[in-house]
Amino acid sequence: MPITKSEVTKIAQLANLELTEAETDQFTDQLAAIVKHIDQLNELDTAGVKPWQQRSAGALQASYALRDDVVEPSLGTDKSLEQAPAHDAGHFLVPRVIGG
Amino acid sequence: MNTNPTIAEIHGLYKDGKQPSEIVAEFLQRIEQRNPQLNAFITVNHDALAQAEQADATIQQDLASKPLAGIPVAIKDNLCTEGLRTTCASKILGDYQPPYTATAVKKLLDAGAIILGKTNLDEFAMGSSNENSAYGPVRNPHNEAYVPGGTSGGSAAAVAAGLAPVALGSDTGGSIRQPASFCGVIGMKPTYGRVSRYGLVAHASSLDQIGPLANSAEDAARVLNVLAGRDRYDATSANVDVPNYLEDYLAALSGDVKGLRIGVPPECFGEGLHAEVKAKVEASLAQLKAQGAELVEVSLPHTKYAVAVYYLISTAEASSNLSRYDGVRYGVRAEDARTLSEMYRKTREQGFGAEVKRRIMLGTFALSSGYYDAYYEKAQRVRTMLVQDFERAFEKCDVIVTPTAPTPPFKIGEKSDDPLAMYLGDIYTVTINLTGLPAVSVPCGMSSENLPIGVQFIGKPFDEGRLLQVAQRLAE
Numbered sequence: 004m005p006i007t008k009s010e011v012t013k014i015a016q017l018a019n020l021e022l023t024e025a026e027t028d029q030f031t032d033q034l035a036a037i038v039k040h041i042d043q044l045n046e047l048d049t050a051g052v053k054p055w056q057q058r059s060a061g062a063l064q065a066s067y068a069l070r071d072d073v074v075e076p077s078l079g080t081d082k083s084l085e086q087a088p089a090h091d092a093g094h095f096l097v098p099r100v101i102g103g
Numbered sequence: 104m105n106t107n108p109t110i111a112e113i114h115g116l117y118k119d120g121k122q123p124s125e126i127v128a129e130f131l132q133r134i135e136q137r138n139p140q141l142n143a144f145i146t147v148n149h150d151a152l153a154q155a156e157q158a159d160a161t162i163q164q165d166l167a168s169k170p171l172a173g174i175p176v177a178i179k180d181n182l183c184t185e186g187l188r189t190t191c192a193s194k195i196l197g198d199y200q201p202p203y204t205a206t207a208v209k210k211l212l213d214a215g216a217i218i219l220g221k222t223n224l225d226e227f228a229m230g231s232s233n234e235n236s237a238y239g240p241v242r243n244p245h246n247e248a249y250v251p252g253g254t255s256g257g258s259a260a261a262v263a264a265g266l267a268p269v270a271l272g273s274d275t276g277g278s279i280r281q282p283a284s285f286c287g288v289i290g291m292k293p294t295y296g297r298v299s300r301y302g303l304v305a306h307a308s309s310l311d312q313i314g315p316l317a318n319s320a321e322d323a324a325r326v327l328n329v330l331a332g333r334d335r336y337d338a339t340s341a342n343v344d345v346p347n348y349l350e351d352y353l354a355a356l357s358g359d360v361k362g363l364r365i366g367v368p369p370e371c372f373g374e375g376l377h378a379e380v381k382a383k384v385e386a387s388l389a390q391l392k393a394q395g396a397e398l399v400e401v402s403l404p405h406t407k408y409a410v411a412v413y414y415l416i417s418t419a420e421a422s423s424n425l426s427r428y429d430g431v432r433y434g435v436r437a438e439d440a441r442t443l444s445e446m447y448r449k450t451r452e453q454g455f456g457a458e459v460k461r462r463i464m465l466g467t468f469a470l471s472s473g474y475y476d477a478y479y480e481k482a483q484r485v486r487t488m489l490v491q492d493f494e495r496a497f498e499k500c501d502v503i504v505t506p507t508a509p510t511p512p513f514k515i516g517e518k519s520d521d522p523l524a525m526y527l528g529d530i531y532t533v534t535i536n537l538t539g540l541p542a543v544s545v546p547c548g549m550s551s552e553n554l555p556i557g558v559q560f561i562g563k564p565f566d567e568g569r570l571l572q573v574a575q576r577l578a579e
Contacts, residue, residue: 011464018422018467019429020460021448030464036523037465041411044481047488054483055490055537057309057339082202088436095431100443 006035104129106265107318110174110325113268117162123173123217127155130175130219134266140247143260145180145238146188147220154217169215170329177267179258180221181228182208182313183302187218191304192236193226195428195454197435205302206334207271207313214329219267222257226456227425228278228306230254231528234519235458242515243285245554249512252282255316259286262316263555269326270316275306276413277507277532279314280544284507284557287546289323289574290316294565295539296341298327299334307420308339310413310536320574323543324352327567343565351568355575361395363573365560366500370406371531377510383548383556384506387577394576401496401503405488406534410526412489413533415469415482422466428454461522490538497563502573505531507557511550535561543570545577 011031015022022030080093089096104116104126113126131151138144148154158165158173165172178184181191183201190196204212212218225235233241233256241256243249244264251260255272259282262270272279274292283290291314298313305311315326331345365388372381392398430436430450437449455463469478496503509528518525535542541564544557558577562570 006468010468014464014467014471017471018463019426019444019447019451020455020463021452022460023452026457026460030461033461033522034465034468037414037526038468040523040527041415041478044408044411044485047405047408047485049481049484049488052484052487054480055486078202083432085202086199086433088430088434097431097443098440098446 006031006038108268109319110171110268110322113174114166114172117166117173123158123162124152124155126173127151127175127217127219130267134219137264137266140242141244141260141264141266142239142241143222143257143264143266144177144220145190145192145223145257148187148218151175151217151219158215158217165215170325171211172215174216174269175219175267176211176216177219177222177258177261177270178208179224179255179270179272181224181273181304181306182271183304184208184218184221187221189221189304190238191227192224192238193454193456193459194237195434195450199433201302203302206299206336207330208302210329211271211326222255222261222270224257225254226459227304227421228254228273228275229421229458229462231277231281231525232513232515232518233257233282234515235456237456240515243512243554245287245512246552248514249554250285250515252285252508252512254278254282255290256282258316259283259288259290262286262288262318268318269322271313272316273303273306273311273313274536275310276417276529276536279316280532280542280557280559281508281529283316283544284546285512285555287555288316288318289320289543289545290314291323291327291543291567291570292535292541293327293331293567294341294541295536296339296343297541297565297567298330299332299337299340301334301336305424307417308424309420310417312536320355320545320571320578321349321352323574324348324571341565346568348568348571352571352575355572358572359395360391360573360576363391363396363502364399364500365391365396366399366401366496366503368401368403368406368496368503368505370403371505375509375527375530376506379511379550380506380509380556384504384558387547387558388504391573391576399500401499403492403496403534405485405492406530408485409489409534409537410530412482412485413529413537414465414526415478416486416537418462418466419469419479420466422463422470425459425463458522486537489534493534493538493540501563502569503561505559505561507531507544507559511552511556512554531559540564541567541570543574545574547577
C-alpha cells in the first residue's frame with residue numbers, strides 16, 4: 004500500500020499537526036518506506052488468529068482489579084490549573100472555539 | 104569513592120562514618136565536571152545536597168530499615184517528580200512541574216534514595232540513539248563520538264560514567280536494554296505489570312515498563328526489590344507475589360547454573376547480526392555452558408515480523424497518548440493562534456520534534472478508517488503469534504538468549520536521516536515488549552573499536568530473579 008502526499012496531508016489533519024511543505028514531502032517518502040516494510044505482514048495468514056489482548060504475561064489477566072468505588076480527594080482545581088498556559092476564575096482559557 | 108561504587112560499597116562508607124551529604128556532593132561534582140560533554144542530565148536536582156544533609160542525621164538508623172538509605176539515584180526525565188522539572192526532552196512540555204510523583208520514584212524516595220537529577224532521553228522516549236532530544240544528544244562515555252543508545256541514554260551514560268550509582272529508565276521497545284548494552288551496564292525490563300507505570304509519561308501503554316540500570320546484578324536486584332509490586336494507581340500493575348530479588352541474587356553467588364536450560368533461537372543469530380556481536384554473545388554462552396548450563400535450540404519463527412508489528416502498535420498507542428499535548432492544560436502554547444483548532448495545530452507543530460511527529464503520523468494512519476483492519480488489527484494478530492512463539496519455546500527452556508542489539512554502538516549522525524534503518528536495529532528487543540516478558544541486558548565484552556556489547560536474556564513471566572542469577576554468573 005503506497006502512501007501519497009495527499010494522504011499524508013489528510014493524516015496530518017486527523018492528527019492535528021500543521022506540517023510545513025518540506026515536512027510533508029519528507030514524511031511522504033519516509034512513511035512510504037516504513038509502510039513498505041510493514042506490508043511484509045501480508046505474507047502471514049492470520050485468518051484463524053485472534054487479535055492480541057492483555058493476557059500474555061501469564062497470571063497477569065487474573066490480577067487486574069478495580070478499587071472500591073469510594074470518593075477520594077483528587078488534585079483539586081488550584082493544582083490542576085497551576086501548569087496551564089492560561090487560566091481564569093477556575094477555568095482553562097482557550098482561544099475562541101467557533102468561527103474565524 | 105571509586106568510579107562506579109555499588110550500593111553495598113556506599114553503605115559500607117556510611118558505616119565507616121561518611122555522611123550522605125559527602126557522597127551526594129561528590130556525585131554532584133562529577134556531574135558538574137562531566138555533564139557538559141556527556142549531556143546525560145537535563146536537570147540537576149539543586150535540592151539534592153540539602154536533602155542529603157537532612158539524611159545525615161539519621162543515616163545510621165536508616166541503614167537498618169531503608170534498603171536505599173542515602174543512595175543517590177538518577178531518574179529518566181519522563182518520570183514525574185513533584186517540584187522537579189519534567190521535560191520528556193520535548194519543547195512542548197516547557198518547564199513542566201508535575202503536581203505529583205511517579206509511584207516508582209516515590210518508592211525509591213521512601214526507601215531512602217536521593218535524586219541527583221533527571222536524565223536525558225529521546226523525546227517522549229521515541230528513538231534508539233538519544234539523538235531525538237530537544238536538549239541535544241547524549242554522548243557515549245566510552246567514546247563521545249558515539250551514541251549511548253536510546254531512549255534511556257542519559258540514565259545509561261550516567262551509570263556507566265559514574266555520575267550515579269543506579270538509575271531508572273523506561274522501556275517500550277528496548278529503551279532500557281539497548282542503551283545498557285551500548286554503555287556497558289546492566290539494564291532490566293521487568294515483566295509488564297511488575298512495576299507501576301503511574302506517573303510515567305505514557306508512550307505506548309501496553310508496552311511501557313519501568314526498570315533499573317546498574318553496574319551490577321546485585322544493584323539491579325536491590326532497586327527492583329523496591330520498585331516491584333501492585334499499585335492501586337495503576338490498574339495494569341500485577342497482583343502477583345513479589346519475591347526477594349536480592350535473595351535470588353545472593354543464592355546465585357553460592358549456587359551455579361548447572362542444569363539451567365538456555366534456549367538459543369537461530370532466527371536471532373542470522374542475517375543482519377554484526378560478526379563481533381555474534382562472537383561476543385557466543386563466547387558468553389560458552390562461558391555459561393562451561394558452568395553447567397545446557398544450550399537448547401528453540402525457534403522464534405516470527406521474529407522477522409516483530410519490527411513491523413511493533414511500529415504499528417506502539418505508534419498507534421502513541422498517537423492516542425500524545426493527543427493530550429494540546430496547549431490547554433500544561434506545557435507550551437503557540438502564541439499567534441486565533442481559534443482553538445488553530446492553536447492545537449500550531450502548538451503541536453512547534454512543540455514536537457520530527458521523530459515524534461513521524462510516529463504520530465504513522466500511528467494515526469494505522470488507526471484511520473480504511474486502514475485499521477489491514478494494519479492495526481493485523482499487527483495485533485501477529486502479536487498473538489509472537490506470544491505463541493515464546494510460549495512454545497519456553498516449553499523447552501528456562502531462559503532464552505539473544506543479542507541485545509544487532510550492532511555495536513554507532514556514531515552520532517550515522518543513522519539519523521534513515522528512520523527505517525534505526526527501527527530495524529530494535530529487532531531483538533521489541534518482541535519482549537510485545538509479549539510482556541522480562542529481559543535483562545548484560546555486558547559481554549567490547550568491540551574492536553572498544554565499545555560495549557550486550558547480551559539479552561529473556562525470562563518467563565515474573566521470572567526476573569532467574570535473569571538476575573544468570574546476569575550475576577556471567578559477570579564473574
